[in-house]
Amino acid sequence: MAKEITSREENYSQWYLDIVKKAGLADNSPVRGCMVIKPYGYAIWEKMRDQLDKMFKDTGHVNAYFPLFIPKSFLSKEAEHVEGFAKECAVVTHSRLMADPNGNGLIVDPEAKLEEELIVRPTSETIIWNTYRDWIKSYRDLPLLINQWANVVRWEMRTRPFLRTTEFLWQEGHTAHSTSEEAQMEAAMIHEVYARFAEDFMAMPVIKGAKTANERFAGALETYTIEALMQDGKALQAGTSHFLGQNFAKAFDVTFLSDKNQVEHVWATSWGVSTRLIGGLIMTHSDDEGLVLPPKLAPTQVVIVPIPKPDPEIMSVADKIADQLKERGISVLIDKDDKNRPGFKFAEYEMKGIPVRIGLGKRDIENNQCEVARRDTKEKMPFGLDNIGEQISVLLDDIQENLFARAKSYRAEHTSEASNMAEFVDILDNKGGFVVAHWDGTTETELKIKEETKATIRCIALDALEEEGTCIYSGKKSTKKVIFARAY
RNA sequence: CGGGGCGUAGCGCAGUCCGGUUAGCGUACCUGGUUUGGGACCAGGGGGUCGCAGGUUCGAAUCCUGCCGCCCCGACCA
Numbered sequence: 001m002a003k004e005i006t007s008r009e010e011n012y013s014q015w016y017l018d019i020v021k022k023a024g025l026a027d028n029s030p031v032r033g034c035m036v037i038k039p040y041g042y043a044i045w046e047k048m049r050d051q052l053d054k055m056f057k058d059t060g061h062v063n064a065y066f067p068l069f070i071p072k073s074f075l076s077k078e079a080e081h082v083e084g085f086a087k088e089c090a091v092v093t094h095s096r097l098m099a100d101p102n103g104n105g106l107i108v109d110p111e112a113k114l115e116e117e118l119i120v121r122p123t124s125e126t127i128i129w130n131t132y133r134d135w136i137k138s139y140r141d142l143p144l145l146i147n148q149w150a151n152v153v154r155w156e157m158r159t160r161p162f163l164r165t166t167e168f169l170w171q172e173g174h175t176a177h178s179t180s181e182e183a184q185m186e187a188a189m190i191h192e193v194y195a196r197f198a199e200d201f202m203a204m205p206v207i208k209g210a211k212t213a214n215e216r217f218a219g220a221l222e223t224y225t226i227e228a229l230m231q232d233g234k235a236l237q238a239g240t241s242h243f244l245g246q247n248f249a250k251a252f253d254v255t256f257l258s259d260k261n262q263v264e265h266v267w268a269t270s271w272g273v274s275t276r277l278i279g280g281l282i283m284t285h286s287d288d289e290g291l292v293l294p295p296k297l298a299p300t301q302v303v304i305v306p307i308p309k310p311d312p313e314i315m316s317v318a319d320k321i322a323d324q325l326k327e328r329g330i331s332v333l334i335d336k337d338d339k340n341r342p343g344f345k346f347a348e349y350e351m352k353g354i355p356v357r358i359g360l361g362k363r364d365i366e367n368n369q370c371e372v373a374r375r376d377t378k379e380k381m382p383f384g385l386d387n388i389g390e391q392i393s394v395l396l397d398d399i400q401e402n403l404f405a406r407a408k409s410y411r412a413e414h415t416s417e418a419s420n421m422a423e424f425v426d427i428l429d430n431k432g433g434f435v436v437a438h439w440d441g442t443t444e445t446e447l448k449i450k451e452e453t454k455a456t457i458r459c460i461a462l463d464a465l466e467e468e469g470t471c472i473y474s475g476k477k478s479t480k481k482v483i484f485a486r487a488y
Numbered sequence: 489c490g491g492g493g494c495g496u497a498g499c500g501c502a503g504u505c506c507g508g509u510u511a512g513c514g515u516a517c518c519u520g521g522u523u524u525g526g527g528a529c530c531a532g533g534g535g536g537u538c539g540c541a542g543g544u545u546c547g548a549a550u551c552c553u554g555c556c557g558c559c560c561c562g563a564c565c566a
Contacts, residue, residue: 157563
């Protein structure tokens with residue numbers, strides 16, 4: 001494995017690509033815009049998935065699976081939805097290949113053209129709502145709380161590993177309710193679940209807010225978002241939860257008989273997070289030495305490195321340490337490699353972001369101790385071997401908290417207020433980060449600001465104060481400040 | 489799709505301007521030895537349709553024509 005990664009200061013974007021590659025998270029693939037997620041990257045996704053899945057189930061949801069392909073006609077049933085996704089759909093037109101009569105390998109068999117073309121799902125609202133029509137007859141069938149773990153395809157023009165790929169993995173929740181209020185509560189509740197996951201597990205602070213009409217999901221009445229700030233001062237939309245009103249119910253004619261024997265359309269939500277979270281995780285915590293992972297999502301939390309190399313005496317002590325850690329549910333790897341020297345291994349494990357490294361040599365064993373190094377601060381300290389399990393457990397909690405605190409203080413330092421356009425542009429160009437400013441509430445102003453500064457309204461924070469002010473662009477009246485940033 | 493850049497060993501590159509033995513370097517990989525508390529050293533070894541297809545030439549990684557692909561910046565987006 002290569003030794004050097006580009007520093008963040010030199011080229012942030014290259015730094016990111018280097019981390020993805022050299023920490024062994026993903027490789028490019030022969031297919032444009034698609035990546036191979038390698039075992040280590042996938043292990044992180046599995047940790048995220050398992051935790052989120054638990055949170056969804058704890059809030060009453062169940063998993064199901066719907067088809068990858070969607071009949072083309074479905075997509076056009078909800079007008080805004082089709083407008084939002086039509087430009088980035090992969091389309092299946094034929095079902096068969098044949099040998100080229102001219103001898104140039106394989107060609108599409110023109111005889112095998114499909115009656116109705118199929119869309120590879122960019123999201124599953126349409127096929128799911130088409131199915132819900134048959135599942136929902138009575139208010140007693142509601143609420144219907146379903147989640148699916150799946151891959152989706154959006155034909156993006158520019159891609160970056162994890163942050164934006166043509167195919168990506170995600171979960172999408174699709175719920176149906178008998179009242180508007182209940183659906184809105186569901187969307188808000190999931191929004192809260194996402195925020196808790198981001199902060200408590202990813203150690204990534206997020207702002208909870210609502211999207212403006214312009215930035216809303218195609219077909220939604222309200223889109224809630226969690227917005228995170230990356231180390232280069234750009235914002236990342238990390239998860240969204242949508243209140244869809246009755247749009248999809250009407251488009252797919254999904255009705256139920258209420259307890260008052262009235263036919264009504266159901267109310268809907270949908271919500272999702274994707275492998276993009278891994279990109280957010282990387283850009284929130286990692287440094288010029290490599291990946292930094294929060295202990296709660298690290299596939300391996302502790303690695304034990306025998307020094308200078310494995311031998312029976314050291315390995316037997318290492319096994320005992322590992323047993324004590326495993327008793328506490330800590331995932332631990334004992335390095336059994338006898339080829340590389342310790343210094344090489346230290347650098348490798350730092351590159352992979354393993355939160356805690358234990359160095360164990362004869363000298364340590366004589367003193368009944370080991371050398372413990374934490375990835376987040378790179379500090380090293382001796383730990384006694386007695387009650388090592390408890391000490392490491394406390395340390396892992398401390399690392400988790402420290403990463404969150406560090407990210408929060410970065411965000412605080414990179415959140416500014418602007419009272420006019422000059423200040424606004426100055427902050428964006430020279431400092432980056434979130435810029436809090438008054439906005440007149442019109443899409444027109446929002447688009448002008450985007451055009452002139454490349455900054456978008458990330459969200460209207462849920463906890464934004466009502467206050468009189470004037471829009472930084474138009475000078476018109478504003479009732480609250482909103483959060484702007486340049487974003488991924 | 490616009491503007492830049494690049495295709496030579498797994499990865500990173502030199503060689504191309506000005507054609508000429510067997511295509512080279514670093515790293516990674518394999519073998520042996522000495523090493524080992526922060527990215528070791530020595531010796532030996534394997535690995536290449538020089539992006540593809542034509543053309544010019546006694547001779548092409550190098551010159552000409554066409555094509556393909558990738559990366560970066562922008563518009564679009566989770």
